[in-house]
């Protein structure tokens with residue numbers, strides 16, 4: 001089985017889907033690895049590192065020729081894969097809801113597209129979960145990005161010239177990214193509070209030494225959807241949450257928003273009026289900016305100022321930590337391929353539970369139930 005690793009094509013994408021470490025492990029499984037020249041450069045992995053790990057490094061066309069599996073961080077342009085064999089697998093973060101045209105093109109070409117971003121949240125698939133591994137780094141980086149924009153210090157400092165007070169940091173959405181944001185802001189010495197619609201997060205917030213900010217006694221408070229994800233809230237709940245959050249926001253220096261609802265636009269958590277209530281010089285980082293944004297006025301790919309508040313809307317935050325993000329992403333892909341590797345077939349063979357969840361296309365058709373629904 002030949003596995004190809006292409007250089008990422010999306011603007012600003014610095015990550016790579018295999019590292020020399022995972023190349024070595026895939027070769028040990030019995031695969032042949034081909035890596036496009038320069039694929040790892042932006043993540044600090046050289047062509048020599050890949051060659052040393054056992055890969056053949058070459059042009060895009062040579063890398064793809066005869067490949068049975070293509071590994072990618074983001075879905076490659078279908079035109080760039082012309083010539084790839086019928087039935088070949090495309091494995092990566094394929095963004096099936098946001099890139100439907102591309103999925104249709106993969107189907108038409110006869111490839112089997114496997115979206116790692118649809119990996120089910122079951123215990124045995126945790127080590128294959130690219131959303132978790134990348135969100136964790138995003139939560140960390142969001143706090144550093146906020147600190148870089150904030151014209152004050154995070155920790156309390158008692159100096160001969162007087163005392164600097166600790167920054168008040170509020171994290172909205174306490175999933176994987178939010179938990180890491182809380183932990184990182186605490187490490188920097190901030191006073192941290194956090195909120196989520198899932199009441200199960202209250203204990204997690206407390207266990208990280210932060211203060212939970214929760215609406216009480218309102219119908220629809222339990223926002224647990226399926227698979228640990230958030231569901232949609234009742235209108236009563238949303239109104240009560242908005243009121244509580246308004247009062248709290250006005251007292252914050254830094255806000256990190258991470259709220260997502262799978263398959264839908266990100267919920268709006270901060271309005272323009274709420275921004276106007278914040279102190280000038282405050283910073284808001286919107287990690288959901290590419291999914292529609294949690295913050296009114298946030299612009300994907302930009303840092304903008306409204307009412308004196310800096311709103312940070314970086315795209316593709318994991319790519320800003322390209323080496324670590326690639327290392328974790330690549331291990332997620334390796335864990336996936338090795339878990340299903342069939343020695344006799346000399347290739348991975350998926351079971352129904354995971355295969356049906358992540359398979360987008362097969363035999364010329366779009367086959368994923370979530371896309372057909």
Ligand code: NAD
Pocket residue numbers: 120121122123125126129131132135172173174175176177178195196197198227228229230258259260261262267269
């Ligand atoms: P996510 O990225 O889908 O969303 C981020 C957070 O935003 C979630 O906690 C969500 O509840 C919250 N949110 C949504 N709407 C909101 C609103 N209006 N206001 C405030 N918060 C809102 O979440 P995630 O990081 O993928 O994590 C979701 C859960 O799944 C977590 O409990 C996590 O530990 C769990 N998880 C399980 C597995 C596994 O078992 N394999 C893997 C990853 C995550």
